[in-house]
Amino acid sequence: xxxxxxxxxxxxxxxxxxxxxxxxxxxxxxxxxxxxxxxxxxxxxxxxxxxxxxxxxxxxxxxxxxxxxxxxxxxxxxxxxxxxxxxxxxxxxxxxxxxxxxxxxxxxxxxxxxxxxxxxxxxxxxxxxxxxxxxxxxxxxxxxxxxxxxxxxxxxxxxxxxxxxxxxxxxxxxxxxxxxxxxxxxxxxxxxxxxxxxxxxxxxxxxxxxxxxxxxxxxxxxxxxxxxxxxxxxxxxxxxxxxxxxxxxxxxxxxxxxxxxxxxxxxxxxxxxxxxxxxxxxxxxxxxxxxxxxxxxxxxxxxxxxxxxxxxxxxxxxxxxxxxxxxxxxxxxxxxxxxxxxxxxxxxxxxxxxxxxxxxxxxxxxxxxxxxxxxxxxxxxxxxxxxxxxxxxxxxxxxxxxxxxxxxxxxxxxxxxxxxxxxxxxxxxxxxxxxxxxxxxxxxxxxxxxxxxxxxxxxxxxxxx
Amino acid sequence: xxxxxxxxxxxxxxxxxxxxxxxxxxxxxxxxxxxxxxxxxxxxxxxxxxxxxxxxxxxxxxxxxxxxxxxxxxxxxxxxxxxxxxxxxxxxxxxxxxxxxxxxxxxxxxxxxxxxxxxxxxxxxxxxxxxxxxxxxxxxxxxxxxxxxxxxxxxxxxxxxxxxxxxxxxxxxxxxxxxxxxxxxxxxxxxxxxxxxxxxxxxxxxxxxxxxxxxx
Numbered sequence: 001x002x003x004x005x006x007x008x009x010x011x012x013x014x015x016x017x018x019x020x021x022x023x024x025x026x027x028x029x030x031x032x033x034x035x036x037x038x039x040x041x042x043x044x045x046x047x048x049x050x051x052x053x054x055x056x057x058x059x060x061x062x063x064x065x066x067x068x069x070x071x072x073x074x075x076x077x078x079x080x081x082x083x084x085x086x087x088x089x090x091x092x093x094x095x096x097x098x099x100x101x102x103x104x105x106x107x108x109x110x111x112x113x114x115x116x117x118x119x120x121x122x123x124x125x126x127x128x129x130x131x132x133x134x135x136x137x138x139x140x141x142x143x144x145x146x147x148x149x150x151x152x153x154x155x156x157x158x159x160x161x162x163x164x165x166x167x168x169x170x171x172x173x174x175x176x177x178x179x180x181x182x183x184x185x186x187x188x189x190x191x192x193x194x195x196x197x198x199x200x201x202x203x204x205x206x207x208x209x210x211x212x213x214x215x216x217x218x219x220x221x222x223x224x225x226x227x228x229x230x231x232x233x234x235x236x237x238x239x240x241x242x243x244x245x246x247x248x249x250x251x252x253x254x255x256x257x258x259x260x261x262x263x264x265x266x267x268x269x270x271x272x273x274x275x276x277x278x279x280x281x282x283x284x285x286x287x288x289x290x291x292x293x294x295x296x297x298x299x300x301x302x303x304x305x306x307x308x309x310x311x312x313x314x315x316x317x318x319x320x321x322x323x324x325x326x327x328x329x330x331x332x333x334x335x336x337x338x339x340x341x342x343x344x345x346x347x348x349x350x351x352x353x354x355x356x357x358x359x360x361x362x363x364x365x366x367x368x369x370x371x372x373x374x375x376x377x378x379x380x381x382x383x384x385x386x387x388x389x390x391x392x393x394x395x396x397x398x399x400x401x402x403x404x405x406x407x408x409x410x411x412x413x414x415x416x417x418x419x420x421x422x423x424x425x426x427x428x429x430x431x432x433x434x435x436x437x438x439x440x441x442x443x444x445x446x447x448x449x450x451x452x453x454x455x456x457x458x459x460x461x462x463x464x465x
Numbered sequence: 466x467x468x469x470x471x472x473x474x475x476x477x478x479x480x481x482x483x484x485x486x487x488x489x490x491x492x493x494x495x496x497x498x499x500x501x502x503x504x505x506x507x508x509x510x511x512x513x514x515x516x517x518x519x520x521x522x523x524x525x526x527x528x529x530x531x532x533x534x535x536x537x538x539x540x541x542x543x544x545x546x547x548x549x550x551x552x553x554x555x556x557x558x559x560x561x562x563x564x565x566x567x568x569x570x571x572x573x574x575x576x577x578x579x580x581x582x583x584x585x586x587x588x589x590x591x592x593x594x595x596x597x598x599x600x601x602x603x604x605x606x607x608x609x610x611x612x613x614x615x616x617x618x619x620x621x622x623x624x625x626x627x628x629x630x631x632x633x634x635x636x637x638x639x640x641x642x643x644x645x646x647x648x649x650x651x652x653x654x655x656x657x658x659x660x661x662x663x664x665x666x667x668x669x670x671x672x673x674x675x676x677x678x679x680x681x
Contacts, residue, residue, distance in 0.1 A: 014659070014662055015659055015666075017656075018641075019639075019640075019641030019644070019655075020639070021641055023656060023659060023662075023663065025667070027677045034499075034560075035498075035560065037501035038561075041501075041503070042653075046653060051663075054680055062498075063499065079499075081522050084499075084501060085499050085501055088501050125677065130559060131558075132557065132558050132559040146559040147583065148564075148586065148587035149561040150561060150590035150652065151586070151590075154652050154653050157653045157657065158653065158656045158657060158660075159663060162652055162655075162656055196553060196556050197486075197552060197553040197556065197579055197581075200553070200579060200580075200581065200582055201582060227557075230553070230581065230582065231582075232583060251679075251681045252679050256675055256679060260674075295486050295488070318483070318484070319486070413490075414494065414495050414496060415496070415498065432490065432558075434490040434557060435490070435491060436490060440494075440519035
């Protein structure tokens with residue numbers, strides 16, 4: 001009896017090495033400008049070429065400015081150092097012949113957004129990328145994980161990853177969530193429950209009636225943040241929802257697609273399969289979640305008291321104190337006592353069309369609060385941007401006072417011009433609230449697109465209406 | 466195989482950061498990931514804690530506002546080879562730059578109660594040894610290093626940390642991982658010895674799962 005992860009592992013298992021590790025065959029390799037240059041350099045030094053060119057898809061996302069407009073090319077990036085990195089990706093893709101959706105392409109975007117929407121991510125694939133949020137692709141039933149730069153070089157050179165098998169964890173989300181509770185709230189709640197190391201060493205399969213009900217986009221948000229619970233791999237078994245999503249995005253011929261679908265429907269955990277760990281969560285009781293500290297596990301219901309060193313366990317006193325200090329939480333007892341400065345809707349966690357629709361619904365006909373000095377919406381890709389504009393969502397945001405941007409990682413991380421200034425407090429739909437993540441001394445509160453949109457209008461968090 | 470004699474023992478001052486969940490953004494902030502080089506990250510290690518100002522790639526240490534309270538800025542810890550910390554060290558981003566920064570600073574071993582998965586793997590590819598110890602042992606070591614600056618000696622092949630003349634701790638790590646550090650093995654070279662098996666696997670896969678290989 002096998003789990004889905006076991007089956008995908010076996011399906012891609014090439015050989016076991018003397019060391020006991022395995023060579024796992026990689027179907028798809030995504031590349032971006034930050035973690036690839038040293039890998040290409042290593043490849044050149046060894047005089048090697050990519051093993052299978054077509055497996056690789058590249059796009060620049062981390063460094064790209066989001067105020068590009070039309071006809072922008074890599075040379076126009078103002079930050080000289082960012083420019084070098086993006087130009088280097090252009091050069092490497094040209095030299096080696098790797099397909100790139102470059103900065104000029106209408107299909108450019110965050111690597112984890114474009115892969116699935118362009119039909120390059122297919123169920124049952126092994127997928128790697130030099131980015132920890134590669135777990136996102138698990139939403140389509142892939143064995144997908146983030147890797148380091150040495151491994152990027154290894155995959156380019158050998159089409160394989162040298163790895164040991166992970167343990168299996170099953171997380172079942174059961175029930176129907178309350179209104180205004182989205183998959184972001186569910187996954188934040190889960191991380192709060194098991195902690196940022198709770199999933200270390202595991203591949204987590206997400207299942208249960210809630211997962212069955214939700215869209216691929218929502219599943220991506222959950223699998224995306226598996227790594228925030230410590231798990232390199234998060235995955236959901238392919239079902240009808242998956243297959244109709246893939247049909248819509250795929251460039252495959254009908255005949256070959258049908259053959260593939262027959263196989264994809266077999267990809268599920270056997271009923272009797274054993275997991276090393278199993279958790280069941282009733283999602284009907286989950287309230288909107290907002291982080292208060294400097295780790296995704298420091299999360300509470302939006303209307304709960306913020307933890308103090310006095311009301312946490314001995315182990316957590318120091319972490320709590322340090323986090324409160326960094327976050328500038330003094331006498332405030334609730335998150336709604338804090339005043340926000342910026343709002344960021346975007347990132348590989350929450351920049352897909354469904355996220356933008358949900359946020360637009362909240363802000364429609366309203367105006368952002370006076371204390372919000374900047375609220376930006378950054379679609380995850382050129383395709384998402386185009387779709388949103390077709391639906392008029394850009395106008396909804398702009399009328400409310402948001403700024404509508406071009407695709408990229410943007411304010412999720414401080415590598416491009418979208419950054420927090422010291423001590424600015426941000427309502428963010430991204431995935432990490434680490435110190436300095438959104439800019440030096442910036443203060444990040446993670447939340448859903450619905451709550452971020454509401455925070456923009458209301459000036460602080462609260463019950464979205 | 467001949468072992469690299471330097472790789473057998475790690476000897477040096479132990480610095481410590483008494484904190485859980487030190488993520489790779491703290492080990493090296495994103496700003497420095499803009500470099501396209503594999504070396505030269507030593508001055509950016511723990512940048513947010515080590516300096517009182519906001520740094521940019523290329524900035525020299527001499528031009529920074531140094532945080533004198535941070536351990537790595539003080540003698541003898543500025544020459545540490547071993548770092549002691551707590552739970553879940555290296556969680557978060559997959560950036561190998563985090564290991565490069567530790568390596569370039571001169572850290573050859575990190576002792577913690579647990580590590581982020583991707584970081585742990587990245588370490589062995591760059592000659593940095595991550596050592597997992599039980600929490601009570603970590604506590605014991607913290608009590609020791611907080612009293613005074615101490616040197617540990619880590620014997621890689623025997624997998625022993627020699628704390629002082631009387632005290633030692635055995636640690637566990639997979640042989641195939643630690644051998645990579647001891648013998649300086651290169652993964653690509655090892656895997657390419659299996660070239661025929663990979664080609665054979667791929668040929669079968671092209672037939673059984675043709676959609677993987679279809680192009681636009």
